[in-house]
Amino acid sequence: MKIAIIGGTGPQGQGLALRFARAGIAVALGSRDGARSAGIAADLMAKLPEGTAQIEGLDNEAATKAADEMVVLAVPFSAHNATLEALKPHLAGKILVDIVVPLKEGDPKKVEMPPEGSATEAAQALLGDGIPVIGALHNVSATTLNNLDWPINCDILICGDSLPARKKVIELVRVLDVEAYNAGDAEAARCIEAITPILIRQNISKAVPFTHAGIRICPPAH
Amino acid sequence: MKIAIIGGTGPQGQGLALRFARAGIAVALGSRDGARSAGIAADLMAKLPEGTAQIEGLDNEAATKAADEMVVLAVPFSAHNATLEALKPHLAGKILVDIVVPLKEGDPKKVEMPPEGSATEAAQALLGDGIPVIGALHNVSATTLNNLDWPINCDILICGDSLPARKKVIELVRVLDVEAYNAGDAEAARCIEAITPILIRQNISKAVPFTHAGIRICPPAH
Numbered sequence: 001m002k003i004a005i006i007g008g009t010g011p012q013g014q015g016l017a018l019r020f021a022r023a024g025i026a027v028a029l030g031s032r033d034g035a036r037s038a039g040i041a042a043d044l045m046a047k048l049p050e051g052t053a054q055i056e057g058l059d060n061e062a063a064t065k066a067a068d069e070m071v072v073l074a075v076p077f078s079a080h081n082a083t084l085e086a087l088k089p090h091l092a093g094k095i096l097v098d099i100v101v102p103l104k105e106g107d108p109k110k111v112e113m114p115p116e117g118s119a120t121e122a123a124q125a126l127l128g129d130g131i132p133v134i135g136a137l138h139n140v141s142a143t144t145l146n147n148l149d150w151p152i153n154c155d156i157l158i159c160g161d162s163l164p165a166r167k168k169v170i171e172l173v174r175v176l177d178v179e180a181y182n183a184g185d186a187e188a189a190r191c192i193e194a195i196t197p198i199l200i201r202q203n204i205s206k207a208v209p210f211t212h213a214g215i216r217i218c219p220p221a222h
Numbered sequence: 223m224k225i226a227i228i229g230g231t232g233p234q235g236q237g238l239a240l241r242f243a244r245a246g247i248a249v250a251l252g253s254r255d256g257a258r259s260a261g262i263a264a265d266l267m268a269k270l271p272e273g274t275a276q277i278e279g280l281d282n283e284a285a286t287k288a289a290d291e292m293v294v295l296a297v298p299f300s301a302h303n304a305t306l307e308a309l310k311p312h313l314a315g316k317i318l319v320d321i322v323v324p325l326k327e328g329d330p331k332k333v334e335m336p337p338e339g340s341a342t343e344a345a346q347a348l349l350g351d352g353i354p355v356i357g358a359l360h361n362v363s364a365t366t367l368n369n370l371d372w373p374i375n376c377d378i379l380i381c382g383d384s385l386p387a388r389k390k391v392i393e394l395v396r397v398l399d400v401e402a403y404n405a406g407d408a409e410a411a412r413c414i415e416a417i418t419p420i421l422i423r424q425n426i427s428k429a430v431p432f433t434h435a436g437i438r439i440c441p442p443a444h
Binding site: 141144150157188190194195197198209211212215216219222 | 331332333363366369371372373375376379403404406409410412414417419420423424427429430431432433434435437438440442444
């Protein structure tokens with residue numbers, strides 16, 4: 001199995017590439033500059049033990065084409081729509097996994113949602129009904145992902161209008177040794193994406209004695 | 223210290239009244255029908271050990287007047303704005319703690335937000351800048367609250383435009399032996415209120431092996 005991570009040379013993309021490759025899933029790491037992502041892919045491979053799946057660096061278009069089925073979008077929100085416009089012709093038959101959080105310019109303790117309501121809904125509107133968009137992996141700290149010795153301290157909330165696609169992404173994400181929950185259709189992304197700035201606020205706050213906060217769904221405590 | 227719980231005869235209001243009274247905070251339990259809330263207040267007192275703070279049943283207006291400073295709004299969303307319109311003259315100098323979630327009519331796995339963005343923002347718009355509105359306690363299960371032997375299995379996310387009021391509500395909520403986090407201004411309620419239907423979805427789902435789910439902010443796991 002091979003996934004693509006578009007905008008994969010940022011901290012979130014690199015961390016996910018490391019975690020997926022370690023779990024046996026090959027990664028086509030996409031960047032605007034294929035030479036740059038090839039260099040970073042080699043650096044990432046050097047951090048992994050022998051025998052993991054391969055991380056290869058490509059430009060975004062080649063990475064999208066290289067994915068069997070799932071293409072993870074990990075660009076900054078400012079590049080979200082333009083990147084999808086460019087990749088749309090190559091996404092037919094695939095699932096777009098949108099991890100982008102529309103953080104407010106200049107204030108990462110807030111979101112500034114697009115008119116569609118959330119990044120996930122904007123992506124679905126842009127790509128049209130034929131290409132399922134699934135929101136996922138919004139709330140996991142890049143620092144945690146890149147520290148391979150750290151267990152991931154959060155659950156993953158998965159949303160999107162296609163239930164079969166949601167189920168596939170839940171399965172994909174569970175290889176990272178995290179729990180993943182079906183959070184409903186794409187509209188739930190208005191909530192899920194907006195959890196990230198609440199976590200960032202705690203990480204920055206002097207009143208909270210830890211950083212890299214995650215969020216978990218908890219059973220009753222009795 | 224005495225708080226009011228408006229719409230306090232519903233399951234959420236009753237559970238909160240029990241928990242606050244046990245923690246030493248007197249409760250004026252408000253209902254449209256003061257005789258009904260007086261009966262329920264007596265029933266609740268019978269469930270508590272000797273020496274807890276008092277729960278008294280009043281009509282909503284009398285309960286609001288009886289509160290020292292904090293008035294908790296726990297009505298169904300369909301009664302949210304009309305209740306606030308009626309109580310507005312009595313809320314001067316007090317803090318409204320809005321726990322209402324605008325669940326979608328006929329589908330509790332979704333929210334249907336008011337035009338202001340969330341119930342908390344709608345309340346703030348309706349009451350005007352002179353009466354601080356704080357969103358809190360949206361995501362705690364009524365069943366958990368009413369089972370006094372169960373620890374509360376969630377953290378409380380607190381939001382609202384007034385930082386001093388947020389701090390007061392954080393202090394209030396912590397008497398319930400829960401952790402409470404400052405989640406930012408009232409706009410954060412668009413996220414926090416919408417967590418509840420995601421939890422309800424898990425409670426209903428056959429794929430999730432528990433009900434009465436809560437949500438927690440988690441430190442790194444290393």
